Amino acid sequence: MIGTDIFKAAELLKQNELVAIPTETVYGLAGNALNTIAVAKIFEVKNRPTFNPLIVHIKNIDFIHHIAQNIDERLLHLMQHFSPGPLTILGDKKPIIPDLVTAGSSKVAVRIPHHPMTLQLLDLLDFPLAAPSANPFQYISPTTAQQVEEQLGNKIPYILDGGKCKVGIESTIVGMEENKVVIYRLGGISVEDIEKVIGRVILKNQSIRENNSHKILTSGQLEKHYAPKKPVIIGNLEELLNEYSSVSKALILFGNKHYNFNSENILVFNLSPKGDLVEAAARLFETLYLADKSNTSVILCELLPDTGLGRSINDRLKRSAKKFIDNN
């Protein structure tokens, strides 16, 4: 059931039920982070393997010390700078956080979501919320309440509708290794913006294979994630349009470059005709979702400029692709 009743959402969460919540990045599938039963339900509803840990959502920066300790000053500084917002930091978990939340890791991931309804909801609760993206494991992350309803509606009692997610791409995850700041997941805050605040960082985003010598990566070589049911093919669009001329296709464009589509079996999306990466991020998952639902057999797209949020978008596109042709 979809609605806007924050009190109802709070009551359900207090009873260790799950509620889908809006955030600025994507919708989350939330449960009481301190209750093992609620957390176990999250894994079950998402069909997610329990070795994949969950992010804990808190209402303000002071709360972080209830659940984490030994947090590096640079991470706290980032948190102060970007929160509430699409940033997740890692700290040593306190015993109050069940091992199931962190998949047995001694680190806990924490963030303050930037959405008025969810901040109000957190205010009504005396516990934080564990929340992965509200999609079945490996499928596209939802950016509207309706998408959550279509994907998980029959498995959860309530979906709090906070409209379309403004950022549209998950939070950037940062932690520490050997006294250096490491980015584990590219996301809603760009590497450049993080480096403006704390200087150089190390990128360990798992699926990025920069300078790789492979020309073609198949799904087996890339971590599959954010994946539509139909094939996503990334490459040079002009070449792909030729190669797939006889096939019905969804095309995902960016910017105002002109293509000659000389066939009728094309559905065209543009992430941002004016070439704005922030707008493109906000539209990415919805576009993949609509393309996947459309009456076409493949999704063709090109990588975006690899700067700012373009890097985060490219990361998601590569992981969603069954076949990725690297033209560089």
Ligand code: TXA
């Ligand atoms: O924007 C977001 O972060 C969204 C919204 C709902 O807040 N949440 C989200 O959660 O993307 P999820 O579960 O789809 O992705 C969480 C990522 C996973 O890749 C997980 O491996 C990583 O965070 N993660 C969580 N806890 C961790 C930990 N203790 N150490 C390392 N990585 C962790």
Ligand code: MG
């Ligand atoms: Mg996810």
